Amino acid sequence: MKLNFRQPSLDGRIEVPGDKSISHRSIMFGALANGKTVIRHFLKGEDCLSTIDCFRKLGVEIEETDEEIIVHGTGWDGLKEPSAILDTGNSGTTTRLMLGILAGLPFHSVMIGDESIARRPMDRVTVPLTSMGADIAGRDNGRFTPLSIRGSKLKTIEYRLPVASAQVKSAIIFAALQAEGESVIIEPEATRDHTEKMIEQFGGIVRREEDRIIIKGGQSFKGTDVYVPGDISSAAFFMVAAAIAPGSEIVLENTGLNETRTGIVDVFKQMGADMTIEQTSFKGEEIGTITVRTSKLKGTEISGALIPRLIDEIPVIALLATQAEGDTIIRDAEELKVKETNRIDTVVDELKKLGADIEATDDGMIIRGKSKLHGGSVSSHGDHRIGMVMAIAALIADGEVELENPEAIAVSYPEFFEHVNQLIK
Ligand SMILES: O=C(O)C1=C[C@@H](OP(=O)(O)O)[C@@H](O)[C@H](O)C1
């Protein structure tokens, strides 16, 4: 795809698509609940469609209209042995959370994903689930897909997460909900808490005591109405676009502002961005409007507890940092190496091709600003977030950017280019 934007200003209001993490979970809890769940502003990205497809194969009726997704929940007991392989596509969230659900159900299932999923570590989930009594086999001793899960009776667990991962936490929560008694999960750093919030939305109970999450097994859920806020991880691309494309102002309405996800807002403040945030409602999750205008930016340091609160935004923050005065240092972000691609390498390599002064480190990167970006040939490497970073970079680049494999963007943001075109003045 040839991107020849001629350095426009951006202006306007958009509502980004529904949050990916919340959309996945709304299907899962909707299926596990008894009765009907109606989901509005659901993200119809490829990842969440993979979750829908898996639950249909487990016997759940799911209706799709333009406005809503309706899940006819079967309860835990109503799910059926799938006669086909469950294909999770490109979605780490689907693969890992489904493992926690399937581990305790009384039937056999087989799970597979795409080439990227086949490289991503699943032992971070299969190890704790196995210690709860799960019977999971997979390539390289259960490290990778394809995985075969024979549901079994599960025991409780007290588990300190070795990595700050909401996917691992959530998989264990789903398993713990099927065990008899109380399980405890201890987080090294707080990660996104959408699973915990959704347990409550569906009439269940979960307790948090400092870094400990306590889950009682044997809970059943009631179908409900879910509104999915706009995904701050998608909004991040336009927050950055507005900050760096001269003379811009973008308003992002109905965006999720869950505190475990707003690390990027903290970084914008640290860098001196011109931004206003207005909380507008609460629908199971905080929702608000984010407005960003172009401004002078300064380099910053991003590390520690901030990392899980902005993990998926780091690639686009790297682009932002190329337009800030001074150095930006990102540390403690090794997890980027096991995403859809090794995002430390892919973002560094691709931004360099457009003239950025950026260097990979063992656990992050160093970006030296401010650089003038030029045109060039770049690739998404099949990673939706890298594709969007390069498209936003193309907005400020002096010259044409040829982007290979832009189709990957449909994983989390099918309307991305429509929104870019709508915002160009
Ligand atoms: O739980 C979730 O919905 C997610 C958790 C994060 O992954 P990890 O749990 O691997 O950090 C994030 O990168 C991913 O996009 C979605």
Ligand SMILES: C=C(OP(=O)(O)O)C(=O)O
């Ligand atoms: C890492 C991501 O997703 P997942 O782990 O679900 O593939 C992402 O969306 O950036």
